[in-house]
Amino acid sequence: MRQNRRQFLAGAAALAASGMNRPLARQKKGTRLILLGTKGGPSLAKFRKNPAILLLIKGTPFLVDCGYGAACQLMDAGVGSGELRYIFITHHHSDHTLEYGPLIYNGWATGLPVQIDAYGPPGLKQMTRAFFEYMKFDIDTRIADEGRPDLRKLLTVHEFTGPGVVLQNDGVKVTAAFVRHPPIKQAYAYRFDTADRSIVISGDTAYAPQLAEFARGTDVLVHEVMYLPGIETLLKRVPNAERLRQHLIASHSTTEDVGKVAALAGVQTLVLSHFVPGDDPSITDELWTEGVRKHFRGRIIVGKDLMEI
Numbered sequence: 244m245r246q247n248r249r250q251f252l253a254g255a256a257a258l259a260a261s262g263m264n265r266p267l268a269r270q271k272k273g274t275r276l277i278l279l280g281t282k283g284g285p286s287l288a289k290f291r292k293n294p295a296i297l298l299l300i301k302g303t304p305f306l307v308d309c310g311y312g313a314a315c316q317l318m319d320a321g322v323g324s325g326e327l328r329y330i331f332i333t334h335h336h337s338d339h340t341l342e343y344g345p346l347i348y349n350g351w352a353t354g355l356p357v358q359i360d361a362y363g364p365p366g367l368k369q370m371t372r373a374f375f376e377y378m379k380f381d382i383d384t385r386i387a388d389e390g391r392p393d394l395r396k397l398l399t400v401h402e403f404t405g406p407g408v409v410l411q412n413d414g415v416k417v418t419a420a421f422v423r424h425p426p427i428k429q430a431y432a433y434r435f436d437t438a439d440r441s442i443v444i445s446g447d448t449a450y451a452p453q454l455a456e457f458a459r460g461t462d463v464l465v466h467e468v469m470y471l472p473g474i475e476t477l478l479k480r481v482p483n484a485e486r487l488r489q490h491l492i493a494s495h496s497t498t499e500d501v502g503k504v505a506a507l508a509g510v511q512t513l514v515l516s517h518f519v520p521g522d523d524p525s526i527t528d529e530l531w532t533e534g535v536r537k538h539f540r541g542r543i544i545v546g547k548d549l550m551e552i
Contacts, residue, residue, distance in 0.1 A: 274440040275299040276463060278514070279306075279316035281546045282521030283447070283467060283495070285338045291521045292316055292548050293338045296444055296465065300437050301414045305329045306346075307433060307444050308339040314346045319549055325353035329410070331417070332363030333446030334430035335370070344374030351394045362401045362409050362417075364429035371400050404429065414438075420457040422448035424494050432457060443510075447517065449493060450500035455507035463552060464510040467517035468535075469495040470526055477520040495519050498534030505539040513539060516546040 277299070280292035287293070293310025297320060304322050306313070306329065314324050327350055333339055347359060361367060375382065375395050385391050403409055403419065410417040416436045424430035424447045432454055435442045443458040445466040458464045474491055478484040496504070505513040515531055528545040535543055544552060 274435070274437045274442070276440075276442055276465075276514075276552045277320050278465075278516055278546045278548060278550045278552070279320060280310045280312055281516045281518060281548055282310075283338065283469075283517040283519040284521060285336070285341075286522065287311065288522035290524060290548075291518065293341070294517055295342075296516070297322065298435060298442065300435070303328050303414065305331065305415075305417075305435070307331045308333055308446075309341065309343040309346050310338050311341045313342045314349045316548065317346075323353055324350035325357065326350075327359060328357065330359065330361040330363075331409075331433055332361070332367060333422075333433065333444070334364060334424060334427050335366050336427070336447065339447075340370065343370065344378070347398060348374075348378060348394065351391070351397065354391075357397070359398045360401060360410075361398060362403070364431065365402050365404060366429075367402050368400045371398065406431075409433075418457075420454065422446050422454055423451045424448055434458070434461070443508075445496075445517075447494065448496060450496055450503065452504070452507060455504045458504070458508040458510055461508065461510050463512045463514060464505055464508060465514040465516050465546070466501050466504065467496055467519070468501050468515045468531060469497050469519040470531060470534075471497055472530075473520045473523050473526050476523060491519065498531065499537055502535035502538030505535070505541065510541065512542045512544065512552065514544045514546050514552055518546075 277297040279295035279297050282288050282291035282293055292312040294308045295310045295313040295316060296307040298305040304327050306327060317324060324346055382394050386393055406420045408416060408418050418434045419431045422430050422432050430446055432443060432445045441461040442463045443461050445454060447467055448454060478488055481487055531545050532543050
């Protein structure tokens, strides 16, 4: 296992050297997709951070999910928290929301306050209020003592309860669609249509043919993935193994399921992310793609942190 982990890190280093995940050159044009964190689940791992995906659209940063470590990953990608303009939350599991409040706070603390719009399912407004209450002493003190603007007035939260267009401006149309992630009913995928690219981010989902229809003909589908043999290894480490097994099987997509969705959608490029398990370096890129290739013959990318596609 140690050797495989070394191979994984060596591959990541080679990727960096090749320039595929180099720090963002902000003058580069076109819609850019950068994987910040690619590990599924709330636990931490040494070689994958928790879920977060960055898009740069006409130079404006859009963030999908805020897993733990998202702020540092943004900086490593060349984008400061204070530059963030839009946040989209797929659902309210902690591995997708844990750094939502701190990320916004860190942007405010840079002294570069901008308006931030956050979009997501019901509960996002309450989570925002709870974070501001949790940080009330610090925020009020810094407003009075350091002359900062009121952070609470710089964030606008937009909740929605069903599929449809959630944002449209002169650079992008963002559409949400339901996915299957029981027991959570308000779980979404997002589609970003820009002048030069169309990108769908699946969020967390079990096999969902409706997701294939949502992603039909897109340039890039970023889809979560679960490797079943690795699940058994994972379950040996936890006391709630049987209940966790039931959740994983009901709520996530196997490698073969992902291949079926990508084939039905007819996408040009499939990017695997939100790996379950995401902390087992013995699972090679070939193992992640083997089941996918049984159904999908297009381009497959095994995502890694800070990789740009």
